[in-house]
Amino acid sequence: MKKITLFLFLLLSLNIYASDADSQYKELIEELRCMVCQNQNLAESEAPLAVDMKQKIREMLESGKSKNEIKQFLSDRYSSYILYEPPINKQNLILWIAPFIFIIILSFMLLRRYIK
Numbered sequence: 001m002k003k004i005t006l007f008l009f010l011l012l013s014l015n016i017y018a019s020d021a022d023s024q025y026k027e028l029i030e031e032l033r034c035m036v037c038q039n040q041n042l043a044e045s046e047a048p049l050a051v052d053m054k055q056k057i058r059e060m061l062e063s064g065k066s067k068n069e070i071k072q073f074l075s076d077r078y079s080s081y082i083l084y085e086p087p088i089n090k091q092n093l094i095l096w097i098a099p100f101i102f103i104i105i106l107s108f109m110l111l112r113r114y115i116k
Helices: 002-031 048-062 067-078 093-115
Strands: none
Touching: 002 048, 002 067, 048 067
């Protein structure tokens, strides 16, 4: 009886680990952009490069890499364009700041016009 209980416990724990790896895999391929299609994520794309990238992501997850390590590897290899939420750095700083600058300038102009 103890052997059966131990076997069922091990089987259940392996199933939980597999479902966790599968959920991480699904999250990653939905968060990364296909470099060929450029308007689709990897989950939607069937381009040969996307298929290779999905296989590489699965291999990296199986080897124990975290989501952040995988994203860093892919962004180093394919640039930060592959990420739907790119990090703030020197290359795209103007893209993050420009909307706020535009709102400030527009508010100043409208306020000035209203005062006159």
